[in-house]
Amino acid sequence: MADSGSPGGETLLFLTDEQLRKGIEAMFFAYRAFTADPDRLLEEYGYGRAHHRALHFINRQPGLTVTTLLAVLGVTKQSLNRVLRTLIEDGLVESRVGTRDKRERRLHLTAEGETLERALSEAQRGRMRSAYRAAGPQAVAGFRQVLEAMMGPDLHKLYQMMKDD
Amino acid sequence: MADSGSPGGETLLFLTDEQLRKGIEAMFFAYRAFTADPDRLLEEYGYGRAHHRALHFINRQPGLTVTTLLAVLGVTKQSLNRVLRTLIEDGLVESRVGTRDKRERRLHLTAEGETLERALSEAQRGRMRSAYRAAGPQAVAGFRQVLEAMMGPDLHKLYQMMKDD
């Protein structure tokens, strides 16, 4: 191989421990900013980040079962149930008994739930949009590539389960 | 406008709400994987993620003050102090009174602290390295660009304060 793209050459400087550390720190700081906007909104409603995550994925896959949501969120059912219970009590989420399998609970957002989800999502998308716009389409493609490689096969499967563009 | 590279044309499809949502989910899943490896290690030692973060930044900037670390981590001093106290008691971190300003406590890792930090860092860098390698240098550049744009000016300042490559 000529020069660029050759393994072991200068092109591997991006795999330096120092470069990796900067990447780690970038993830740390960016994730903090990433959650800051919805967190502010959630506080007004008396909810936490866990509620946001539940609302997000119920919105993405209306009618998903509790077990599926459990797998997507990666928490215990007790932990999810606490969050889900308040959302149902407050009328943001509706839990319908499954038609084929009556053990299942299929989760849907109510109109009110959709309103909050939209507000949270818009807050988060706002930051994401300006970051995307500032970095440009090619950078965004790279961003997605690295994140997808980082999440590993199991999480990538869940990631792809979500409704695509 | 023509077609490629023109603002407002098809090249802005990466700013779609659906694209932004996928980016949000990629951050969510990738961050989970990102913390999973060190978390496993930490559990063996009876520490949490907060301890990891403290060790990381003390290692990066040996001799930093508590106030600086507070700003970098974005938590209250009570919260940090609890973590810092256990690390000092366990002999992983040393707190030296400042020479010029004796109010300051300058934080350093002990040899034992460096050992744990290295183990945690290596676990985390391992995943980062394979993601970088899989995605390639151009993708990595885009990844960093988007994250830096996402963190906003305040966090970007802290980010740049950290020792560069």
Added chain:
DNA sequence: TTGGATAGTCAACAAGGCTGACATAAAGTC
């Protein structure tokens, strides 16, 4: 000498993870 900055401590509380134990209903199996 007084005011502000830096550091630490104590107490109390909340969110949101976790485990373990147990209950119920539905579905599947033998």
Added chain:
DNA sequence: GACTTTATGTCAGCCTTGTTGACTATCCAA
């Protein structure tokens, strides 16, 4: 039909890690 498995929910209790508020001590600088 009896038994097992699956899906869900619930109770109790624990841990980490964040929060606020109040208070102390030290030191620097005006």
